[in-house]
Structures are given as structure tokens and as C-alpha cells.
Amino acid sequence: MEHLKSLSRGAKQQREIEARKGGVLIISLLFFATLYATAWFFIFRSWSKHKRCRAASSSISFAHALVGASLAMADMVSSPWTLDAPNTAFQNRIMEWSMAYFIVDLFHYFLAVPEDHLFIAHHLATLTYMISCRYYTLHGAKSVMSLIAAGEATTPLQAIWTLARLAKDEFPVAERVYTALSPTFTLLFTIVRGMLGPFLLGKLASFYLWGRADTVIPRWLAWFWVFEVSFAVVGSMIWVFRLWRGLFKLNSQRSGFWKSD
Numbered sequence: 001m002e003h004l005k006s007l008s009r010g011a012k013q014q015r016e017i018e019a020r021k022g023g024v025l026i027i028s029l030l031f032f033a034t035l036y037a038t039a040w041f042f043i044f045r046s047w048s049k050h051k052r053c054r055a056a057s058s059s060i061s062f063a064h065a066l067v068g069a070s071l072a073m074a075d076m077v078s079s080p081w082t083l084d085a086p087n088t089a090f091q092n093r094i095m096e097w098s099m100a101y102f103i104v105d106l107f108h109y110f111l112a113v114p115e116d117h118l119f120i121a122h123h124l125a126t127l128t129y130m131i132s133c134r135y136y137t138l139h140g141a142k143s144v145m146s147l148i149a150a151g152e153a154t155t156p157l158q159a160i161w162t163l164a165r166l167a168k169d170e171f172p173v174a175e176r177v178y179t180a181l182s183p184t185f186t187l188l189f190t191i192v193r194g195m196l197g198p199f200l201l202g203k204l205a206s207f208y209l210w211g212r213a214d215t216v217i218p219r220w221l222a223w224f225w226v227f228e229v230s231f232a233v234v235g236s237m238i239w240v241f242r243l244w245r246g247l248f249k250l251n252s253q254r255s256g257f258w259k260s261d
Contacts, residue, residue, distance in 0.1 A: 024093045028100030032060045036104060051166045053112040057105055058159040058166075064101035065155030068094060072148035083143050083204070084213035087134065091141035095134045098148055102127050122235050125228040132221060139216040140225075143204055147229065150196050154189050161185045182250055186243045193236035201229050 039056035047055060071094045079088070087095075106123045109116055129147075133140050161181045167174035207213065208222035 023096075025096035025100055028097045029103060032064070032101050032104040035060050035063060036108065047166070053108065054166055055163055057108050057112075058162045060101060060104060062156050062159035064098065065152035065159070068098050068101070068148050069152035069155070071097075072145045072152070075142075075145045076149050079142070081142060081146075083207045084139055084216050085142060086216075087138050087141040091145060092134055094148065095130045095141060095144055098144075099127060099130050099134070102130075118235055118238065122232060125231055129225055129228050132225075137217045137221065140213060140222075143208075143225070146200055146203075147232075150192055150200055151232070154185065154192050157181065157185050157188065179250070179254065182247055186247045189243060190240050193233075194240045197233045197236050201226075201233050204229055 036056045036059065039059040040052055043059070044052045044055040071090075075088075075091060075094065079085075102123045106120065106127070109120050109123065113119070130144055133144055161178065164174045164178035164181065168178045169175075205226045208217070208226050211219055211222075213222055
């Protein structure tokens, strides 16, 4: 009997060691760093320094969201909504992909836009959530999947909108794209971040705050996760307000741009 228990403990320890390996993280870090450098040195080399920084960041944001949101959505529909379940290998790879993006983009903000405290705080909160889930608790990745799926759903469109906004003063086609996308992007962002985000926060809070994951996730950490999601929701509300303010300003400058020709 003791021999069987020892084998069981050994197998469990081996699974935990395997779960903490991060091969995808290293590869993803190299990918995002290379993509950022390519955008900076080649794709947008003729742009001003400020615009090149924003464009390079938008490029890696687009790549991250396109892959990350798609995979997270696939995970959401392929497995039960169990917020204290053990992380699967598939979920770990998605988290490593996302962590790599946030690490590279965080360096971008530290070096290029250190005054953007809201984005820096958002990235730090997201990273601590994912790192603790991926390498410490080894449980609760379904909550991360739901946040990636919802949080990154509008990011590809946002990246295109941002690039068009940066280029609109020099390229007429970029101005047309920016003008056409602004109302659609603002509305979708409001629905996803302003409505779906608080809904997910309520779901996570109702599970984690009452200790329903205490056997696998320390209560203090579960509460911290909920705090981080709450912070992200507040940040999203600020961005929603800024988007609508910008849209109304654009509408006032362009008489009847919502009207069909």
C-alpha cells in the first residue's frame, strides 16, 4: 500500500513538473520580439518615432489576439465551464502565448510610452494573473480562457483601427478606413468590454470570493484575481468613455459621416 502511495505521489510530482515547463513561452517571446523589431525597422521605418512605436505595438497586438482569442474560444466551447479544474496542456500553451505578448508589449510601454500608466497597470495585472495560474496553482485556467476570449475579441479590429488612425494624416485611404471603422469598433468594444466584461466579473466573483476553489487555489489569490479583473473592467470603462468621446468629436467634425452617400 505504501509503495502504491509513493508511486502516486511520484506521478503527481512528475505531472506538476511537466505542467510547469514553458517551452511555448520562449518560442512565443522570440516570435513577438522579432515581429516588433520587423515592424519597427522595416514595415513602418518611414514613420515618425512615436508612430512607429504605436504601429509596432499594434502589430504584435493583432497577431496575439488573432491566435489567442481564437484558441481561447475553441477551448471555451470544447470543455466544461469549471473554474477550479486542473489546467490542460492546451490551456497552458495559450497562456504562455499570451504571457509572451504581454511581456514584450510591457517592455514597449516601459521604454516608449512610460507615461501610459493605465496600460502598464493593465499588462502587469494580466501577467500576474496568468503567471500565478500557469505556474503556481496549476488550476483555474478556464477563467483565463474566458477573459482572453472576451478581452481580445475586438483587438484585431482595434489594431487595424489604430494603424489607420496613425496613418490618416498622410494616406487618404487610411482616413477612410479610420472613419468607416470608428463607429463599428466603438460599438463592438462597448458591448464586449462594457457589457460582457462586467458579466464575466460577476461570474468569477460569485465563484472565487466564496471560497469554492479553496482546495486548489488559495483564497487570498482567488480574491486577488477578482480584484485584478475588477481593475481591468474599470480600465475598460475608461477606454469606452474615451472612444465615445472621440467618436462624437469625429462626428462633429464630419457632418453626416454616419449617413449613406
